Amino acid sequence: MIDLIEVFDRAETGPLTSETDYYMKRYVPKLAEVIARYGIKWDKQTIVNTDDELTDNVFSAAVDLLAEAGAYCPETNRVMEFTRDEILTACAQAPTSATFGEGRERKAMRGRRPDTTDDRPWVHVGGGIYTTDEQVFVDTVEKMASFSIVDSVSVPSILHIRGKDARVRSPQEVLATIKTVRLAREGILRSGRVGLPIINGISAASQPASMFAATYPDFGLRPSDGFLIDFLSEMVVGYEALQKVAFYNTIGANIGSTSTPLFGGYAGGAEGVAVTATCYMIMGNLIMRGTYHYNAPLHSKLHLSSTKPLIWAIALSNAAIGRNMGYPMVNLPYLGGGSGTKQYHYEMACYMLAVVTSGGNVFSGHPAMAVQPDSLVPDDHRFHAEIGLAAAKLTRAEAEPICQKLFPLFGDKLKEPDKGLTFQEVYDPRTKRIVNADYQRVMDEVREELAGMGLEVPVS
């Protein structure tokens, strides 16, 4: 694989072009070209693709896209170009596992192939929802970490200092980031699983100074945790991201290369998102030096990832990488329904069935459209992790008919999703036990409905 300094140099030596020209003369036409070249087409019905020829074609199209369009560095206005040989060598040398955590919690997340039914995928729970109350923050992290099936957590964000929201790039942002990390580790300590990894202790949107400051070892993060570094707009590799790569690669930390291809944006529709998402995973290894990938395609208008074409595209990108590269992947589901609603659970089950059978690891999602402060409800995440582990025992062909049954239960609600609950509305503040009977009833009913559809979800 070409070395990292050489990668950085490509941002200074590639062809000079404006951002508009990069999109209109390179990325957009090349994406259309590779989609046509490999005959990639969504039939507007399938949710879980089972056609391996199509899967491999998506991978080939993604390689061609990077080789022919390159990536764009806005600070230098240059295209970072890579040859096909360089790309394929990087794919062949990509990590196929990433080791996280310390002590008895130290484990490896592995790249998975589609239709693997005899392994246990990595189980990651949580999400970066804004939390207003610091006690709720610690309780939320403690509760998530205490679930024995959980291998790693994402933690909510605390955006305020002394009651005021921290402005981006301000000194208060540095302090808020440090506070988030310290309280996250405190929550994990209280769960009794001190070595449990946090794989997004710091939001990818944070400035490099905040991320580096919060990485100071005394604050509780370690190289064996995960650090997210994201691409900005489609195919854009900014200097802030490369600064983070320079730092986290140097300290030997797990880098989670992170991407959010937009359905309806430059990537276009389902086919474009499938190819671009796959291309990001290739770039995540080659450019970001990731040890795992955080795949988060999103609908540009609805700001969620549970539409039918998006689930198809996300699952397909997992299968393409799973069959051809083996890079470990988690996928962040942005769901329409609010926490604790049936809609939310149906969406999660459909998403999980599609991506886990296609080679993704298990990652519980969070509400997007119906998000509100403190709406990370840990027992949702346990239930969704259980669904993910149940899905891992199925093949894509077995998952597809269940997904087709699930989609009509939430598809029409995506534009106006059901509102959900907050942590405080579900738990007793002292015992942290569920006291909302409706919340538990909804979950029990969905578990029963899933069993009726052919997905038995054992309670962990």
Next chain:
Amino acid sequence: MGDDGIFEELKQSVIDQDEEKVLATVDKALAAGVDARKVIDDGLLPGLDVIGEQFECEEIFLPELMQAALAFQSAMAVLEPKIRESGGEGPKKGRIVLGTVKGDLHSIGKNILRLLFETSGYEVWDLGIDVDLFKFIDKAKEVDADIIAMSALLTTTLIGQKDVIDALGEQGLRDKYRVMVGGGATTEEWAQKIGADGWAPSAYEAVTLAARLVGAQAGSAA
């Protein structure tokens, strides 16, 4: 071919996002003596309306929208001088200063909005991403804008929208411009809280909002 035929041809060339065909049809219409203003109003803009509807219904996506917009802009480069030669004014509906607020590096939503504004007949000054609050204000003063439109994707950058509105107030300029806000992290409640004149949940709805705000601006100025 009557005027209706040429207008239909102009409309279709935009729907096809075919720049060469758009320019050839514009030339053909002008050669046939069709007024440049009518070429825009009765031919190109109806085509862009269809493109906007197709974008909203997810029949086409941003690349196709951009192709149609680029074809329209090429046609306008031919038509606007003709309109000025005949003593007329451009068909602009209003002047909009647009950007993503300070600290926010996200551009796609803002770019979609720019295209929809432009193809709906507005003059747009796109200040890009990570825009300093004074850039919004200075540009609005410079171009005598009707609207200042601000995007923010992140919860941590929302405050940049409030900063601009507060600064407009401190400079005694708040009533001079209509201010609209949008972006992933925004809500209607947020827009009301910071004193914006309007908020839209999508780029397409932002165009409707802009028309309403420009109309209100004209009404209050009268």
